Amino acid sequence: MIPFIIDGQSVEGKEGAHILEVALDAGIEIPHLCYNESVKPYGACRLCLVEVTRKGRTRMTTSCNHPVMEGMEVFTKSEKVLRARRMIIELLLGMCPGDKLLQEMAADMGVYDVRFKKGEKDCILCGLCARVCDEVVGAHAIQFASRGDRREMVPPFGEEATNCIACGACVVACPVNVVGMKDEGDERTIVRWKRTLKMKQCKVCGNYFAPWFQLEKFREKAKLPKDFYDTCFTCRS
Structure with missing residues (x-):
């Protein structure tokens, strides 16, 4: 374990760990989205910006991708850090003024007015989806496109997300809840990617439980018995 200090508190992290994960495990809150x-x-x-002091420098x-190092001291609430975070949340809120989570985070940081021209986007372009x-999924169904203020997250070439298996992982991962998923009858739609797939019906209970396309992809990789995919998780267990 690697010992270091966060806000005067002695902590330890595993080799290869990053500041943010160690801080969160220790109950030290650092704002983050991506x-x-x-x-x-x-x-x-x-x-998740922090100040790091090591060997006099x-x-x-960013704390999410900075590896822990022995002897370093981390400051999560210095005036310099708080000032930078306020600027970042103001920029994000200017880009996505209608986002409730950003509004709440901004209020927590004491930011109530946005000095920048307000945009009309809802995606913060964190790339987490x-x-x-x-x-995790291995589908490679979406990607960044364009640059500058035209940058956006879209399926390849801006066309239908044909690799999307409608698993909903991107929906769960999105920190600002803008992807969206709807199950209606025998269809599931991932709203933002405009991807609609037919659902399979469980042979035991009759409920629709997963898209056919998703189950076919799982079958190709998992090599489980064919009838494994004929029943939902509830009926299998």
């Missing part, structure tokens, strides 16, 4: 323990840290939202860095789709 961090998810299931995928590699990316540092997109910048809200101090610098500001795509990273979960790539690294």
Whole structure:
């Protein structure tokens, strides 16, 4: 274990761990949006900024992807850090003014007015949905497109997300809840990607439980008996 200090508190982290995960495990809250323990840290939202002092040098860095190091001291609430976070949340809120979570986080940081021109977006462009789709699901159904103020998250080439298995992982991962999923009758739709798939009906209870396309992909990888995919999780257990 690697010993270091966060806000005057002695903590320890495993080799390869990052500041944010150690802080959260120790009950030290650091604001964040794009961090998810299931995928590699990316540092997109910048809200997890902290100051790190080591060997007499101090610098500001994102805590989600900064590895723990012996002897370093981390400051999560210095005036410099708080000022930077307020600027970042103001920029995010200017881009997505209607987002409730951003409004709540901004209020917690003392930000009530946005000095920047307000946009009309709802996606904060953290990329978490795509990273979960790539690294956890393995579907590679969505990606970033364009640059600057035209940057957006879309299926490849802006067309139908044909690789999407409608598992809903992106829906759960999205920190601002803008992806959306609807189950209606024998169809499931991932709203943001405009992907609609037919659902399979459980042979035991008759409920629709998963998209056919999703189950076919699982069958290709898992090599389980064919009838395993004929019943829902509840009836299998």
